[in-house]
Amino acid sequence: MYHFIINPKSKTGNGYKVWEVVKKKLDEQKIAYTYHLTQYAFHATKIARKLCKGKFEAIYLVVIGGDGTVNEVINGISNYKNVFLGYIPSGSSNDLARSLNIPADPIKALELILNAKTYPCFDHGIVNLQNKTTSRKFSVSCGIGFDASICYEALDSKIKKWLNGIKLGKLTYAIIGLKQLITYRPSDVTLILDEHQIKQFKNVYILASMIQPYEGGGLMMAPKANPRDQKLSVCIIYDINKLNVLFLLPSLFLGRHSHFNKVELFECTSLEIKTKEPLLLHTDGEFVGYSNHVKLRCKKEQLHMLL
The missing domain is CATH 3.40.50.10330 (Probable inorganic polyphosphate/atp-NAD kinase; domain 1)
Structure with missing residues (x-):
């Protein structure tokens, strides 16, 4: 059944x-x-x-x-x-x-x-917000900041409805992203990887924790992401001006952004994110809330898929 x-x-x-x-x-x-x-x-x-x-x-x-x-x-x-x-x-x-x-x-x-x-098993992620008692699971990605603000606007966007109507819905996030880029203010971020390694970044635009390679309608944020390795594949884009962000966006569709300056990709099993001001957060494109302190981890091979 x-x-x-x-x-x-x-x-x-x-x-x-x-x-x-x-x-x-x-x-x-x-x-x-x-x-x-x-x-x-x-x-x-x-x-x-x-x-x-x-x-x-x-x-x-x-x-x-x-x-x-x-x-x-x-x-x-x-x-x-x-x-x-x-x-x-x-x-x-x-x-x-x-x-x-x-x-x-x-x-x-x-x-x-x-x-x-056969029923291959895939990882999923779990995110906890400091200001919430409940957690959220995700199968694709969890993003904080710029990409989350794009997802938030897309939830009830006339642009999204129009693009879906002409069968170009996958362009929704790219077009809204260009619009958001005009007003978005990047934030400084502190990351704690696997509970011990500390990384600090200034003026962060994109911080995406990936289970799968793609998010945002075909953006290959983490080309080497393996959904069966119990790791989060993290992509962070930081400390560049908005014009360079604009030039960088097309490379995300091809998964070639790792060669750009101020782009880092790395892996971890758990990730703690701290910011000065609360930022928007999404899981699999769905708005979760605002937080300035987030903890993420990867659960190994939980999802049995009919493939």
Whole structure:
């Protein structure tokens, strides 16, 4: 039995259209399933939690939506050993699908799920904000500062809706990023890697902690990220002027930014971030809150994927 969790509004209604295609195929093949349409923010978390609660047998969850919907679902899973997760992308950026080579075509993605013979396990990250008692899991990335401000604006952006309408939704974050660059003020940051190594950076624009290589609609922030090595792949861009940030952005799509001055990429199992002023934070493109003290860590091979 497959349990489908669908965000019908992902990519301006594309999620429901994808579900209609998938449902037809399931019915044709007489495959047993249940389906659940999300109706509000974090509804997918509640659905996943209810489906998994008290279950000891294998549970097959399939997400239809964007990276944010997957994020909600993994935050509702408690018994990871029993849960097998499939993903049919229907969002604007679909960076998890891009990183895992999941087909954009919904029927091909469904066939990948139905024909899965092995269930590879992937890491996920956990972030704790000092001013909050709860933690958030993430499967793609966690960013603080500039990229989080882009995600925050994109949540209810007319630009995003328009681009989705003309099938160019993956450009949303790049275009909003150019707009944000005009007003964004970089911050000084102190990092503590693996509880002992201290790094300090001035005027930080981008600080992304990656599980997968891609975020932001195809930005290859961490080209060498391995989602099965129990490490966060961190990309930090700092102490450069806005014109140089503009020149650097195209290289992010190609994963060639490591050659630029004032760009550092490194790995760690845990990361502590301290700033003077509270900054925006996102997980998998979803706004989490503001904080000036954040702790992140990587959990090894928790997510069983239907691939």
